[in-house]
Amino acid sequence: MTTAQQLDERYGRTRRRRLPWIIGGAVALVVIGAFSWMTVSQSIASVDADDLGFTLVDEYSVDVSFQVTGVQGKDVVCALEALDEEFGVVGWKIVEIAAGDSHSQAVSVTIPTVAQATTGLVNTCWVA
Structure with missing residues (x-):
């Protein structure tokens, strides 16, 4: 008569093969x-x-209006740009936005330029 151990060895059902899977x-x-x-x-x-x-x-000069949505209770820093008609940077400004009570804040900032700008925008923002 065949024992359970002999059947396990014959068909490859041994405890040693489970360990690598575990x-x-x-x-x-x-x-x-x-x-x-x-x-x-990262998403937090x-x-x-x-914009x-x-x-x-x-x-x-150009005024840029934008809304910042992010971490509540922490300061945020944004890099703003003013561009000319050939998309060259003619002005930029780093803006520090103090922590507020709400999840989002609307901000308007004036960017000084060295030449006539055709647009103003937010390049990037991060938690300070």
């Missing part, structure tokens, strides 16, 4: 967990800026 599964769970945490922690500290419009004040 270790591999545990490593995969740790890697997926670490990747998920990095993704979530992200800042979005939406609302611009107004050409005169030959040497």
Whole structure:
């Protein structure tokens, strides 16, 4: 009569083959967990800026209006640009926006330029 151990050996069902799968599964769970945490922690500290419009004040300045949406209770810094008709940078300004009570803030800033600008926009924003 054939024993259970002989059947396990004949058909390859041994305990030694499960161990690499268990270790591999545990490593995969740790890697997926670490990747998920990095993704979530980055999105928590992200800042979005939406251009609302611009107004050409005169030959040497442009007003840029934008809305910042991001981390509540933390200061935000934005880089603004004024561009000419060939998309060359004719003015720029770094703006520090103090932390507010709301999730988003509307801001209007005047950018000094060295030549006539045709547009003004937000280049990027980040948490200070």
